[in-house]
Amino acid sequence: xxxxxxxxxxxxxxGLSITISCTGTTSDIGSYNYVSWYQQHxxxxxxxIIYGVSKRPSGVSDRFSGSKSGNTASLTISGLxxxxxxxxxxxxxxxxxxxxxxxxxxxxxx
Amino acid sequence: xxxxxxSGSGLVRPSETLSLTxxxxxxxxxxxxxxxxxxxxxPGKGLEWIGYIYQSGTSYNNPSLQGRVTLSVDRSKNQxxxxxxxxxxxxxxxxxxxxxxxxFDPWGQGLLVTVSS
Numbered sequence: 001x002x003x004x005x006x007x008x009x010x011x012x013x014x015g016l017s018i019t020i021s022c023t024g025t026t027s028d029i030g031s032y033n034y035v036s037w038y039q040q041h042x043x044x045x046x047x048x049i050i051y052g053v054s055k056r057p058s059g060v061s062d063r064f065s066g067s068k069s070g071n072t073a074s075l076t077i078s079g080l081x082x083x084x085x086x087x088x089x090x091x092x093x094x095x096x097x098x099x100x101x102x103x104x105x106x107x108x109x110x
Numbered sequence: 111x112x113x114x115x116x117s118g119s120g121l122v123r124p125s126e127t128l129s130l131t132x133x134x135x136x137x138x139x140x141x142x143x144x145x146x147x148x149x150x151x152x153p154g155k156g157l158e159w160i161g162y163i164y165q166s167g168t169s170y171n172n173p174s175l176q177g178r179v180t181l182s183v184d185r186s187k188n189q190x191x192x193x194x195x196x197x198x199x200x201x202x203x204x205x206x207x208x209x210x211x212x213x214f215d216p217w218g219q220g221l222l223v224t225v226s227s
């Protein structure tokens with residue numbers, strides 16, 4: 001069971017936007033609308049920021065948005081802020097049933 | 111507000127069984143159709159799903175852990191547990207518990223478990 005594929009790192013300047021991709025297969029992202037995204041600051045537990053591909057939990061900034069096309073999901077952060085600097089992980093339901101995570105992406109705000 | 115807290119030994123000897131409990135407060139573990147999950151993160155690495163269990167006792171585990179995982183739930187104590195047997199140093203990680211509803215939320219704060227002699 002291989003991890004979903006994410007870029008190891010992305011960076012962006014304050015105020016601008018970035019997108020993190022998460023590529024899976026027809027056994028996970030391509031077949032289910034159960035993609036979620038998590039933000040993790042150093043030394044802290046992950047925090048849910050997107051669920052069901054594009055839904056935001058209460059209290060999460062609308063600067064975070066999610067989408068999916070085929071076997072690839074994406075997280076977009078607009079209006080980058082220093083506090084957005086963190087690791088980001090995608091996750092999807094898969095066949096079996098099972099759950100799979102991406103390898104994680106480190107976001108640097110320049 | 112739902113709160114989860116991991117408890118257990120932070121040091122396990124190789125080949126022995128790692129045992130952790132997640133104490134749930136703020137709501138009943140039996141409410142809703144949620145499942146209760148374990149996820150781990152080796153130092154400096156990414157997240158790995160271990161398994162999840164419903165309050166009925168039905169559970170699903172990560173096939174890559176090759177049958178070493180046993181999950182259980184104790185509704186009377188409002189907690190659920192993880193046993194991971196035949197541990198090696200590769201099992202050293204921060205272990206998180208979380209509620210699952212096709213996504214994981216909320217998470218416990220995590221517990222570092224080191225496998226070492």
